[in-house]
Amino acid sequence: MNAVRVRSVESYVGGRWHAAADGTVVNNAVTGEPIATVSSAGIDFAAMADYARTVGGPALRELTFHDRAGMLRALGKHILADTEALYALSTATGATRADSWIDIEGGAGVPMAYAGVGRREMPNAKVMLDGDPVSLSRDGSFMGAHIIGPRPGVAVHINAFNFPCWGMLEKLAPTFLAGMPMIVKPASQTAYLTELMVRSIVESGILPEGSLQLISGSAGDLLDHLGPQDAVAFTGSADTARMLRTHPNIIDNSIRFNAEADSLNAAILAESATPGTVEFDLFIREVVNEMTTKAGQKCTAIRRVIVPSGLVADVEEALAERLSGIRVGDPAADETDMGALASLDQRDEVRRSVAALSGVADVVVDQCEFHGVDAERGAFLAPTLLRATDNRAIAVHSVEAFGPVTTIVGYDGAADAVEIAALGKGSLVASVFSPSDDEAAELALGIAAHHGRVHVMDEACGRSSTGHGSPLPQLVHGGPGRAGGGEELGGVRSVHHYMQRTAIQGSPDKITAITGVWTPGSRRTDSGHPFTLHFEDLQLGDAIETESRTITIEDIEAFAELTGDFFYAHMDEEAAKASPIFNGRVAHGYLVLSIAAGLFVYAPPGPVLANTGLDNLRFAAPSYPGDELTVFLTAKQKSLRAGSGYGEVRWDAEVINQRGETAATYELLTMVACRPEGDAA
């Protein structure tokens, strides 16, 4: 049917590049000329899923969280090392250099950020504890814990057209950190850019074979071949989300489905942010940014500009003035502020949405001059500013024009602003502009339940803010209701989506064996002073029960003298007795801690290099003069810092007195050296 002489965008399936002869023609957004064909015809989707599960999954699960974090870091660096081909091709999507920066370098930033999450917030292990173990019996012989561990399935990622690189990478990072292989299916419209990035990643050899596969074109019957250990994550329209979510196989197998759908995001100008305030200016700047960046094709872009009724005219005027300075045209030109939409179809769709809004909104701005392009052949559109004639009209809060379009909506009082924002029935993000802490808190807390993210803008963060529309790796991205009810990103939170949380019950020794973290009540082993053992030689449960030491009143007085801590409960018998909690003078908590250290320290140079910190210290009972303290110190958790020559060891410390009472419990953190190179065990 189609005689266009353009290349076909390929898929990467089962370790090979796959080309389909015919396919849907995709056009350059700027010139309207054909650029490629896209088709997934001929792919065996069942085999593809199986390849991920049997080749990619096992290879990823062999690695620890830190190993995979290292892989993500290498991946991010690899992409950043050579971005020019990506930038060049990205122009065809209508993106300016600034738009492409978000997609390409912003995209590469996600695996880099997740590399940090993996190294800092996850252990160098294959499963991780979720919360502390809890005792399930009076005597502590029956314990419960939760582990988060890998799932032997495949993650299928179905992405939107607007961010062909970032859209892939923001899902890739948590998926790989979780140890799950993935199959990515970008939107056909801009699949050629995703293909280029996947080629570069595959060629780098950084990822284990089978861990990343690409479908260019339709996902065919892939979903029919998924099972209960698989996961599907989708970004795109609510209609497609609905279709995928009700897929019989997804329903029958309770397959995890995470959706992030477009929504009617709001920016709220607070009443105190009047013209002349920094916040008013920031508001105007941000609305214009959100209208024009990516030509407004962001799922997070501001669609509803919610402003005090009395300020509508000021906001209109200020926005119209700023918009008149926006240069729309060739995205490759340096001076261009706004490029093209991704396709002519997309422009038609936006025009239809604007028409749907025209019944309930007046046009404030919808014209501009186009620079150096044929605006009709390319998918160009003027920034379009509307003003709602009825601030509760359904269309204003439900019709999303996915382009450089936004609608001004008036409100009266904070409660009204919250109600109006909630009419969006769930959004990805809203921003609040206010100089006042109280006003900002009232608005932010009022709208929080309806949003995945709330951005508060004020003078203090005016320069440093990354803006309303930018999802960040550290913060969750998603929202309730119309926004799909899903969650992505948010650091380690999104890694959990690709893992299974399992409650574990059993005796302390069994919990220790399964979690890889020593659990209170487990066996303690005396292998000599554990501070004499190198990282590799130290085993969980290696412990020391120290000598005892009696605290004297002289100790307390000397400690007060040395430290300057003359708190009455340590120094004054009568005053201490009058306190509601003490029976008389007590030892300083820090004296207890210091005496404990004196009891368990191993003084000569050895593998323990330093005490780097301490967690969860609780003084369970006061220590009085005459109390005799003993410490149990037990190796609780080990996490190797690969390549650094040392590891972190977390110790369980318990200080008990002669009555068998626990005086203090805490976790001690130490750096422990690995064996010198060449040393055998």
Added chain:
Amino acid sequence: MNAVRVRSVESYVGGRWHAAADGTVVNNAVTGEPIATVSSAGIDFAAMADYARTVGGPALRELTFHDRAGMLRALGKHILADTEALYALSTATGATRADSWIDIEGGAGVPMAYAGVGRREMPNAKVMLDGDPVSLSRDGSFMGAHIIGPRPGVAVHINAFNFPCWGMLEKLAPTFLAGMPMIVKPASQTAYLTELMVRSIVESGILPEGSLQLISGSAGDLLDHLGPQDAVAFTGSADTARMLRTHPNIIDNSIRFNAEADSLNAAILAESATPGTVEFDLFIREVVNEMTTKAGQKCTAIRRVIVPSGLVADVEEALAERLSGIRVGDPAADETDMGALASLDQRDEVRRSVAALSGVADVVVDQCEFHGVDAERGAFLAPTLLRATDNRAIAVHSVEAFGPVTTIVGYDGAADAVEIAALGKGSLVASVFSPSDDEAAELALGIAAHHGRVHVMDEACGRSSTGHGSPLPQLVHGGPGRAGGGEELGGVRSVHHYMQRTAIQGSPDKITAITGVWTPGSRRTDSGHPFTLHFEDLQLGDAIETESRTITIEDIEAFAELTGDFFYAHMDEEAAKASPIFNGRVAHGYLVLSIAAGLFVYAPPGPVLANTGLDNLRFAAPSYPGDELTVFLTAKQKSLRAGSGYGEVRWDAEVINQRGETAATYELLTMVACRPEGDAA
């Protein structure tokens, strides 16, 4: 149509009891006689949902987590104070006293446990922080945090017939702790018992009006009236779960849907748990318990008894012997071990399932003597033990006989056991019986991804274990795939299901105002020494910048002398220099901490009663002799212990040196007294 003279089970709607004239007849499980009719005819479900949202929701959201925890505690105590009427009525469901104990007292234990979760793990506030705030800019002027806050919707709970009390209470507790009103719809078969409990709860006046409503009978068109802020939680069959999950309104509004469906739970006898071991005996006891408790009508009951091929005969013999001693009959009789199924329909259903299994399994036991009952008129059934003829037959791993029925399945080697367990395609729970830590860990980690809970049983926890089949409030209950893909319980984890997580971005002051927790970089206020302020008078951000103190070598030596901590890095210049991290002798970390306390302490008696603990201490830089330390101590978070006369205050502590470097950061926990009664501010 129906002339049965029995009472109708009522609904509680909009603050009034609602009776429907006709209804489905429900029979006594033991005698087969009609006991009640059930119908929800005449209920305006839209108004019911609205009542929850507009009356119950606002009342609950006025309360803090601690207030609601107190309410749950009162509720649990109220139920436990008078259980006899519930026990008496419960007999009609076929339950023995021991069965009813799980339902009634086990049920009341859930709100009690959640009261503890609320008081211990949540702040005395209306929103809570999720994780620590993170800096999103180099200069710290732009921060991000996550809050978990209430949703202004209604939770709809659709429950199974087997636990009419526990089933309601295990969903009620996290829902109310979250601040959400609920509508409960128990299964009609045993709705009369739920009704009795709801009557008692309503009469107690403990819960705010509108926070609890009851539907006896069909849920009608209730789901059509739900929106994006609502939630649906379901326990029951996979078929019903499928129907609910695909309800168009649930899909269109991304309404949160949590399902907990029946599954083919397994008990795995490890190879080392041979006859004669304690674990073998525990295994036999547990399988029999799970077959007979509640006549096997538990979603968690063991359906697949996975044993080493070589031990199948031993297991068969031991189970058959134990089953022969089980007395089946009148649940009201003390000597009865197993009562009736919940209904004759239910028995028919189980018989159909056994028939479906008969093609792939041989019968080992299926007869028993019935004591004091007409076993055909009542819903009685003999414990039924099957042995799979093909250990991978689909029916064995997919047909759930929801009664006193289980199937023995042989395996060869741990990997085979894991594969066989996974054939269940996702289960709520599996148990592993092994004396060996390594073997147990291999099996538990192998099956973890397919289960919501894994129970490891050994001699050490043989007496204290609560058993394979008991979900506990502290541990998650749910499972992937066939088990519904949902999660309930698990302490605070399930509270989150009824709340919204929202990322907040902004300047530190704004983050502080919104989260109610002082955020680094926020304003610090000098209101005099903050330790002189009573709990009510202390504001977030109240801070002290202390005087400075220079550490001397004499301090270090005196501290070593006093504490006994002669670690070489403090005492030996050459050895310290040789260490990879120090440039010479350094101060003890605990000396730094103690000097800091000496700098910020307020010595005379005052509102600060005690330092109770310390969190997240990190020594960021070594402190050398000559270093001059200053402390910034700032009120970070307040949580009132209502009725105790004091509150907990968490302080942000930062120790800096004369170079402006951070030597240590931590959070200090103190008990701070409230103003004496009668004192005005």
